[in-house]
Amino acid sequence: MVVRAKSGETLNTWRAYKQLWNLQTALEGHKGVGAVLSLPVLMAQAKRSPLAFFLRWEWLLWIMESQRYGEISKSFVSQDRQSGLFLLRMKEYDREDTRLNIVSELKQIVEEKGFIPTITGGTYVLQGHMSNQVMSSLIYGLSYLLLIFFCISWLVSRSLNVGLAMTMSFGVIPLTVLGLVGMLKIPLDIISAPAISVAIGMGVDSALHTVRYWRWIQKNKKPEEQSWEEAKRYMWNPVVNAMLVIMLGFSIFLFSEFPPTQRFGAVIIGGAFLSIFASIFLMPWLAKRRKIMLP
Numbered sequence: 001m002v003v004r005a006k007s008g009e010t011l012n013t014w015r016a017y018k019q020l021w022n023l024q025t026a027l028e029g030h031k032g033v034g035a036v037l038s039l040p041v042l043m044a045q046a047k048r049s050p051l052a053f054f055l056r057w058e059w060l061l062w063i064m065e066s067q068r069y070g071e072i073s074k075s076f077v078s079q080d081r082q083s084g085l086f087l088l089r090m091k092e093y094d095r096e097d098t099r100l101n102i103v104s105e106l107k108q109i110v111e112e113k114g115f116i117p118t119i120t121g122g123t124y125v126l127q128g129h130m131s132n133q134v135m136s137s138l139i140y141g142l143s144y145l146l147l148i149f150f151c152i153s154w155l156v157s158r159s160l161n162v163g164l165a166m167t168m169s170f171g172v173i174p175l176t177v178l179g180l181v182g183m184l185k186i187p188l189d190i191i192s193a194p195a196i197s198v199a200i201g202m203g204v205d206s207a208l209h210t211v212r213y214w215r216w217i218q219k220n221k222k223p224e225e226q227s228w229e230e231a232k233r234y235m236w237n238p239v240v241n242a243m244l245v246i247m248l249g250f251s252i253f254l255f256s257e258f259p260p261t262q263r264f265g266a267v268i269i270g271g272a273f274l275s276i277f278a279s280i281f282l283m284p285w286l287a288k289r290r291k292i293m294l295p
Contacts (some may be wrong), residue, residue: 001086003110010081012057017043019167020084023113027088030109032102034091039076039084066081083118090124099128134193142174145197149204157211165286166207169278173200175272180270192263199271202246206239206277239279243272 003023009016020040027036049230055063058081064073076085088106104126110117146167149261154163174196181188199225214231250272251264 001088001106001110001117001121002083004118006111006114007114008082010060011039011077011084012081014057017057019114023110023115025087026109026113027086027106030106031064031089032097033088034096035089038086042073042076075141077271087237088122088124099124099131103128103247107285113234130190134188134190136179138188138193138196141197141201145200147173149200151174153192153204153208153211156208157215158245160213161288162214162287163281165283166204166211168286169282170207170275172278172282174275176274177267177270181267186263188263189259189260191260192267195264195267196271199268199275202243202268202272203275203278206235206242207283210235210239210279210283216256228288232280232284235279236280243276 003017005011005016011017011020017040020038021044024040027038031276034272042064043057043060046064061073061077061081063069065071067081077083090099090102103120107117107120149170150167151162153166154160157163157166177196177199180186185277210231213234214228216229217227247269250265250268253268256262256265
C-alpha cells in the first residue's frame with residue numbers, strides 16, 4: 001500500500017515520522033494484519049545508529065539510498081519524498097470477513113491517520129477481486145444454466161408444469177451444496193466452483209430420460225396406467241447406477257494432494273447424490289401438483 005500525506009508535506013520530517021509511526025501502529029492493530037514492514041520502521045532502524053541523532057531525516061534516507069545499504073530506502077519512499085510504501089502480511093487463518101472489506105477497513109485507517117492510500121495492490125487484493133468474480137460468475141452462470149434447462153425440459157416434455165418442476169428440483173442442488181459449503185466454511189475457487197454446474201448437468205441428463213419415458217407412457221398406455229410412479233419404477237435402476245458410476249469415477253479426485261481438486265471431486269459427488277433425489281423423487285412430486293399441457 002502506497003500512502004501520501006493529506007497535507008501534501010514530504011515524509012522526511014519529524015512530524016511526518018510521528019504520523020507514519022501512528023499509522024504503523026494502527027495497521028498492526030488490525031485483526032486481519034499479521035505484520036507490517038514500512039518506511040517508519042526503516043527510519044526507526046536508521047535512527048538507532050550511534051551518530052544518527054546528528055543527521056536530518058533527509059540525510060539518513062539519502063545514506064540508505066547508497067549501494068552500501070542495498071539502496072533500501074528507494075523501495076520505501078519516492079524520490080520526491082511524497083509517497084511511502086507499507087508492506088502488509090495478511091492473516092488468512094480464521095478470517096471472518098471478505099478480503100476486499102478488510103482492504104476497505106485498512107484504507108479507512110490510513111485516511112483517519114492523515115494519509116491518502118494512492119495505490120493498493122498485491123496478491124491479497126487480487127484474490128479478493130478474483131473471489132468476487134468467481135461468486136458473480138457462479139450466480140449468473142447457474143441462473144442462465146437453470147433457464148436453459150427449463151427451456152429444454154419444456155420442449156422435451158411439452159408440459160410447462162414438468163419444465164418448472166425440473167427447474168425447481170435441480171435448483172435445490174446448488175442451494176444445498178453452496179449452503180453446506182458456507183456452513184462448513186469450505187473455500188470456493190476457480191477450480192472447484194464450476195463443479196456445481198457439472199453436477200447439475202449430469203443430473204438433468206437423468207431427469208430428461210425420466211421425462212422422455214413419462215412422455216412415452218402418456219402416448220402408449222391407458223389413462224389409468226399413466227402415472228409418474230410407473231416412470232419412477234422404470235428409471236430408478238438406470239438413474240441410480242449411472243450416478244453411482246459418476247460418483248465412483250470422480251471420487252479419484254479426493255485422493256489428490258491439491259485441495260482445490262479435492263473440493264472439485266467432493267462437490268460433484270455431492271451434486272450427483274442429490275441428483276438422484278431430484279430426478280426420481282422431487283421432480284415427479286412437483287410435476288404431479290398441477291398439469292399444464294401443451295398441444
